[in-house]
Amino acid sequence: LxxxxxxxxxxxxxxxxxxxxxxxxxxxxxxxxxxxxxxxxxxxxxxxxxxxxxxxxxxxxxxxxxxxxxxxxxxxxxxxxxxxxxxxxxxxxxxxxxxxxxxxxxxxxxxxxxxxxxxxxxxxxxxxxxxxxxxxxxxxxxxxxxxxxxxxxxxxxxxxxxxxxxxxxxxxxxxxxxxxxxxxxxxxxxxxxxxxxxxxxxxxxxxxxxxxxxxxxxxxxxxxxxxxxxxxxxxxxxxxxxxxxxxxxxxxxxxxxxxxxxxIDTDAWNPATDTFLKVQYSANDLQGKAENKAAMRRHLGLSSADDRQPLVGSITRLVPQKGMHLIRHAIYRTLEMGGQFVLLGSSPVAHIQREFEGIANQFQNHDHIRLILKYDESLSHYIYAASDMFIIPSIFEPCGLTQMIAMRYGSVPIARQTGGLKDSVFDVDDDTIPHQFQNGFTFMTPDEQGVNSALERAFNLYKHDKASWQRLVQKDMNIDFSWDxxxxxxxxxxxxxxxxxxxxxxxx
Ligand code: ADP
Incomplete structure (x- = not known):
């Protein structure tokens, strides 16, 4: 030995x-x-x-x-x-x-x-x-x-x-x-x-x-x-x-x-060096992020007609803890509001996997929605990079890593205020939080209205105030989430x- x-x-x-x-x-x-x-x-x-x-x-x-x-x-x-x-x-x-x-x-x-x-x-x-x-x-x-x-x-x-x-x-x-x-x-x-x-x-x-x-x-x-x-x-x-x-x-x-x-492991999760991506990028060069979005849309067969159409991502185990019913709701609500949604997830529970397979089939050739129901590390990197927003409506969440990874890739988190999400995502509209810490959209009540309220505010800012949105993306990308x-x-x-x-x- x-x-x-x-x-x-x-x-x-x-x-x-x-x-x-x-x-x-x-x-x-x-x-x-x-x-x-x-x-x-x-x-x-x-x-x-x-x-x-x-x-x-x-x-x-x-x-x-x-x-x-x-x-x-x-x-x-x-x-x-x-x-x-x-x-x-x-x-x-x-x-x-x-x-x-x-x-x-x-x-x-x-x-x-x-x-x-x-x-x-x-x-x-x-x-x-x-x-x-x-x-x-x-x-x-x-x-x-x-x-x-x-x-x-x-x-x-x-x-x-x-x-x-x-x-x-x-x-x-x-x-x-x-x-x-x-x-x-x-x-x-x-x-x-x-x-x-x-x-x-x-x-x-x-x-x-x-x-x-x-x-x-x-x-x-x-x-x-x-x-x-x-x-x-x-x-x-x-x-x-x-x-x-x-x-x-x-x-x-x-x-x-x-x-x-x-x-998070900031070497493994670094958009400036990430070889899983189509194009590497950084907070000072967001053109690369836009190119990843375009490439992923082509790769998944989503419509590319409007580059300013917001893309919402979700990467998760599909288990009750993660608020699957709220993720399902967010897919439909995103569609109603004119966005696109990409879900990468898999479930250890057979009936949940089947339920999401049903939704995946419903949207199989859809222009704006794609569900990929497997574990796929390289695709996960691509989705963090391509998405504008990232939704995490957990019922409880001990820490959660996806909100931090999403921010590092410039995807703004929409998260329920629980556990580690509450310690890392701070609402842009909450005046009690100092401006420098505000980094996403949060909601408290784990129901459809809760999701709607945060998702709608995110869409509003994205669609109507491009400059503020870009500043938010850059701020999120510069937050230090390293293990240090x-x-x-x-x-x-x-x-x-x-x-x-x-x-x-x-x-x-
Ligand atoms: P949990 O440990 O409860 O699953 P965390 O947010 O702490 O949740 O960690 C999830 C990690 O697993 C993240 O790195 C996320 O990117 C990854 N992940 C979850 N689902 C998938 C998937 N289907 N394919 C690839 N990576 C995934």
Whole structure:
């Protein structure tokens, strides 16, 4: 196993189920890479541990090679071998764990959505810690993410710190409290955790069923630092309406809990260098943006008769959280108001996918509407660049990245005021907000009138005040959404936690 060289900064290891671009399902993948790169740039030593999925984008991993030792890890009363691979993704060193378990945990053609996800990811969490122990690593911070690697927190303190992997503080980030991974308490035993000890109200017991355990709750209880992905969402989840059953746990542990707004990877999302685009452009050269709009209209077979016809974009998972019914409404309302609409989305839920396929078929050869129902990274870049406006009518939104990417590409956001959207989109007509921060159109009530009010104001400005619209586009493109300031906040949390641990150790 490779050992890690000394570094003047902190040594941070992320254990995660996703990492962009090799294994990305949603925002989590972007965060692991974006935060990792930003911390590395600040002089910290950052490593990532991922499952070795069969469905990864292997062409985006540099120098992938298998290590010549295997790591043996416990599962369901037996020991299994894991082959460990190392490679570099976006300049970050990554360990990939390939379990030699007969259930072929990560050989399923998809990252999530399998009947045994609880077992697959509790296995992975333990194998990742086993790798760190056997490699003799001494990280300052082990950072785990979402329920899939939430098991790391109790495993670390109950099993691995006593075995000698005890240099680290544990940071847990929950990217979405909707997904908690609860399961029957007995399932916890397969990764070697003590069900009796942990299925208690003050530990991992689910707050709504005493025969179930909740990995996210476990990570809140057992981690030293708990974060979520925006300050507003951090407040929302501490209320009974927003906490999905965990508000009392979060309130009890509020001292170690905080919301930090995600950044975006401004290298990957840069209209001035983006090779997915027809033409690169910048805030000082918006002609390039117009050319992308024209090219995309041709590419999708939309009418090009009027260059001043506003184009509204939407790129999203089609799930209730994203306000799909409001997206559907926005398509029809845009058409009524004389605009064009392009939706790129896909749904893990079969009946939702079918419903949108119905709408897509209805508009198959339409001059002004196009729905593309798949996951397509290159088309997503093109839509951000080509659209004038970008709609995000989420019912709740922990952080949301699309509003920030849209602004970087000069597409003005129309967003519901919730979670991270509320922390990043500020209404141009709200006099209580200083002018320099106003950057989009917002609405509060998640209904059709709410969408209409914001969409109509956006169309009005676009159609009747071209100069103001252009200034707004340029202002949005110049906002700094890089990871720089968010990574500094994580850095500070890490450093304080490490300092506290060292101070406590020196007193014993
Ligand atoms: P979530 O993590 O809830 O899906 P975020 O806004 O945090 O939402 O992140 C969504 C990310 O996924 C963005 O980078 C967005 O561009 C991308 N994305 C969503 N749907 C698609 C799609 N159908 N094709 C390509 N990229 C998509």
């Amino acid at each position: 490779t050992s890690s060289q000394a570094s003047p900064g902190l040594y941070v290891i992320h254990i995660a189920a996703e990492m962009a671009p090799v294994a990305k399902v949603g925002g989590l993948g972007d965060v692991v890479t974006g935060l990792g790169k930003a911390l590395q740039k600040k002089g910290h030593l950052v490593e990532i541990v991922l499952p070795k999925y069969d469905c990864m984008q292997y062409d985006r991993i540099r120098d992938l090679r298998a290590l010549d030792v295997t790591v043996e890890s416990y599962f369901d009363g037996k020991l299994f071998q894991n082959k460990v691979w190392v490679g570099t993704v976006e300049g970050l060193p990554v360990y990939f764990i390939e379990p030699h378990h007969p259930n072929k945990f990560f050989w399923r053609g998809q990252c999530y959505g399998e009947h045994d996800d609880f077992k697959r990811f509790s296995f992975f969490s333990r194998a990742a810690l086993e790798l760190l122990l056997q490699a003799g690593k001494k990280p300052d911070i082990i950072h785990c993410h979402d329920w899939q690697t939430a098991f790391v927190a109790p495993l670390y303190w109950d099993l691995y710190a006593p075995k000698g992997l005890n240099s680290a503080r544990i940071c847990f980030t929950c990217h979405n409290f909707e997904y908690q991974g609860s399961a029957s308490a007995s399932e916890l035993a397969s990764c070697g955790l003590d069900v009796q000890q942990l299925n208690r109200p003050d530990r991992m017991q689910d707050n709504s069923a005493n025969d179930r355990v909740n990995p996210v709750k476990g990570a809140i209880v057992f981690s030293n630092i708990v974060t979520t992905v925006s300050p507003t969402y951090a407040q929302e989840v501490r209320t009974a309406e927003g906490g999905r059953g965990l508000h009392s746990t979060l309130n009890f542990h509020s001292k170690k809990f905080m919301g930090i707004l995600n950044g 300031s968010s990574a500094s906040q994580y850095e500070e949390l890490y450093a304080k936690s490490v300092a506290r641990a060292r101070a406590a150790a020196s007193h014993t």
